[in-house]
Amino acid sequence: MSASEFDLLRSVTLGQYLPTGSVLHRLDPRVKLLAGLLLLVAVTATSSLAGLALALALVVGGFVVARVPLRYALSGIKPMVPFLALLALLQIVAIPQNDLNTTLLWRWAFVTLTVRDLVAAALLFLKFAVLMWGFSLLSFTTTTTELTHGTEHLLRPLQRIGLPAHEFALMVNIAFRFVPLLATEAERLMKAQASRGADFGGGRRLNFVQRMRKQLPLLVPLILSSLRRAEDLILAMEARCYTGGRGRTHLIHLHAERRDYLALAGILVVLALTVAAGFLSADAVIWRAIASIRTS
Amino acid sequence: MTTETAVPSTPVRKIVVSGVLGAVAIFLGWSHLGFIPWIAGAALTIMHVPVIIGAVLEGPWVGTAIGLIFGLFSLLQAVIAPTGPVDVWFQNPVISVLPRLFIGVFAWLTYKAARRISVPWILFMAGVNVGIIAAFTFSLGQSNAAAALFLAGIGLGGVAALTYSALKMEREPLALVLAALVGTLTNTVLVLSAIGLFGHLPWAGLPAIAIANGLPEAVLASILTVAVVVAWKQIETGTRKSSL
Numbered sequence: 001m002s003a004s005e006f007d008l009l010r011s012v013t014l015g016q017y018l019p020t021g022s023v024l025h026r027l028d029p030r031v032k033l034l035a036g037l038l039l040l041v042a043v044t045a046t047s048s049l050a051g052l053a054l055a056l057a058l059v060v061g062g063f064v065v066a067r068v069p070l071r072y073a074l075s076g077i078k079p080m081v082p083f084l085a086l087l088a089l090l091q092i093v094a095i096p097q098n099d100l101n102t103t104l105l106w107r108w109a110f111v112t113l114t115v116r117d118l119v120a121a122a123l124l125f126l127k128f129a130v131l132m133w134g135f136s137l138l139s140f141t142t143t144t145t146e147l148t149h150g151t152e153h154l155l156r157p158l159q160r161i162g163l164p165a166h167e168f169a170l171m172v173n174i175a176f177r178f179v180p181l182l183a184t185e186a187e188r189l190m191k192a193q194a195s196r197g198a199d200f201g202g203g204r205r206l207n208f209v210q211r212m213r214k215q216l217p218l219l220v221p222l223i224l225s226s227l228r229r230a231e232d233l234i235l236a237m238e239a240r241c242y243t244g245g246r247g248r249t250h251l252i253h254l255h256a257e258r259r260d261y262l263a264l265a266g267i268l269v270v271l272a273l274t275v276a277a278g279f280l281s282a283d284a285v286i287w288r289a290i291a292s293i294r295t296s
Numbered sequence: 297m298t299t300e301t302a303v304p305s306t307p308v309r310k311i312v313v314s315g316v317l318g319a320v321a322i323f324l325g326w327s328h329l330g331f332i333p334w335i336a337g338a339a340l341t342i343m344h345v346p347v348i349i350g351a352v353l354e355g356p357w358v359g360t361a362i363g364l365i366f367g368l369f370s371l372l373q374a375v376i377a378p379t380g381p382v383d384v385w386f387q388n389p390v391i392s393v394l395p396r397l398f399i400g401v402f403a404w405l406t407y408k409a410a411r412r413i414s415v416p417w418i419l420f421m422a423g424v425n426v427g428i429i430a431a432f433t434f435s436l437g438q439s440n441a442a443a444a445l446f447l448a449g450i451g452l453g454g455v456a457a458l459t460y461s462a463l464k465m466e467r468e469p470l471a472l473v474l475a476a477l478v479g480t481l482t483n484t485v486l487v488l489s490a491i492g493l494f495g496h497l498p499w500a501g502l503p504a505i506a507i508a509n510g511l512p513e514a515v516l517a518s519i520l521t522v523a524v525v526v527a528w529k530q531i532e533t534g535t536r537k538s539s540l
Contacts, residue, residue, distance in 0.1 A: 040375065044375070044387070131375060167307070167311050168361075170311055170315070171311050171314045171315040171318065171361060171365070172315070172318075172365065173315070174311070174312060174314075174315025174316060174318075174319070175314075175315045175316070175318035175319040175322060175365055176319070176322075177319075178315065178316050178319030178320075178323075179319050179322050179323050179326065181319075182319055182320060182323040183323065183327065186323070186327065186329065212332065212516060212519075215329065215332070216519070216520070216523065218329070219324075219329070219342070219520060220520065220523045220524055220527065222320070223317075223320055223345075223346070223349065223520075223524045224524060224527055224528060226316050226317070226319065226320055227313075227316070227317075227353075227524075227528055229316065230312050230313050230315075230316040230317075233312050233316070234306075234308055234309050234312045234313075237308050237312065238306070238308055242308055243307070243308070
């Protein structure tokens with residue numbers, strides 16, 4: 001059993017904040033949240049490689065502006081690569097993309113590799129990379145407090161129809177703050193149980209009773225200690241006379257400035273192009289252009 | 297054993313407990329502690345257990361709120377870092393978020409009802425279950441007799457065990473077991489129905505998955521729920537402080 005087996009915190013990389021004080025850090029959190037949401041919609045909706053390349057350029061540009069080292073951003077995606085490769089392989093084997101318009105590259109038994117398979121695999125990779133980097137950019141440049149305020153402001157229209165926007169934002173913020181705490185707690189518990197002779201690694205894969213007997217001494221105290229922390233937090237909040245969202249004023253007021261509107265407009269244009277590229281079959285146009293250059 | 301919590305449930309309490317148990321659900325998913333490998337590459341999940349615990353401790357709204365966090369997180373995870381071809385289906389919020397909102401409500405209703413269930417009611421419920429199993433066996437038996445007998449055996453065994461323990465057990469742990477069973481099955485059945493609705497899997501294959509995955513998950517969930525809630529309530533009422 002190695003020390004890295006207890007290292008649960010490292011797997012929780014998303015949600016880190018990198019204070020470099022760039023323009024992106026000073027941008028209104030609402031703009032950044034909206035941009036993240038739009039990115040999610042645009043990337044899910046598009047099926048064009050050119051469009052995704054555009055979105056990727058937007059995110060990489062964001063990293064440059066935010067002065068986040070690209071190597072640091074790349075390290076987050078590295079553990080996912082083998083799995084993504086497997087997924088791409090699975091897609092090629094399981095979902096044959098045979099039709100008359102595509103070129104057959106390779107055939108072996110029931111496995112056929114076509115140009116369209118390669119495009120589908122590239123789409124999978126790009127979509128994943130763009131979303132992963134987009135969301136890490138959001139968390140690198142925005143503190144959790146800013147995120148809470150942003151969410152609450154954005155959800156304010158829902159408050160009109162009686163949905164508890166403030167409570168929801170607070171709850172989500174508490175949840176995200178507690179995840180790293182729980183990771184440390186779980187690490188501590190694992191070490192404590194291991195020092196009493198528990199073995200968390202290995203074991204036969206299918207022996208589910210055995211697995212469960214190993215997990216229970218970890219899970220039960222973990223949930224109990226988090227409930228105990230919740231009690232402390234409730235006590236602290238009630239001692240400070242916190243009574244919920246109605247009529248509550250804020251220390252921080254969000255003001256959108258000109259640069260915020262400009263940034264939002266720019267992001268909107270790029271992402272609209274991403275979606276439009278899918279509908280206008282921009283890829284086919286580009287392929288044809290490349291082909292014509294080759295033949296001439 | 298005392299069953300009622302001494303502290304009244306304030307809005308602050310509801311928000312904080314939802315947030316913290318939501319964090320437990322997120323952590324279980326993120327660290328993969330909440331997945332237990334099972335046959336054919338499928339994994340049993342206990343990520344929904346915080347939802348059941350929250351519903352039992354603080355009521356249906358807290359359960360729904362934790363269910364919402366759980367659902368949103370599984371949506372996010374499916375979009376950002378899909379861990380298999382199945383995760384692509386969970387990029388649809390109707391599959392990943394909507395079913396999870398009902399886990400807490402059904403678990404809470406079961407818990408409330410089961411806490412004051414009487415012996416005739418237990419026997420009546422056992423009778424209803426035997427009737428359902430008999431009807432199911434009869435309908436399946438016309439196409440596949442062996443499978444029907446096998447499933448009927450499992451089902452009747454389960455009902456017998458539950459009825460026996462229901463008559464023996466104290467009301468509180470019984471209510472917890474039933475709440476966990478109902479909460480888990482709500483998750484399994486609703487998620488699978490949504491998957492069937494979108495045509496990702498044929499309807500005919502779903503009952504088999506529901507039994508293969510849902511039943512062991514329900515057993516795991518009830519063990520964990522009982523262990524946590526009983527320990528928690530004893531701490532709170534101070535009857536057996538040193539048990540941890």
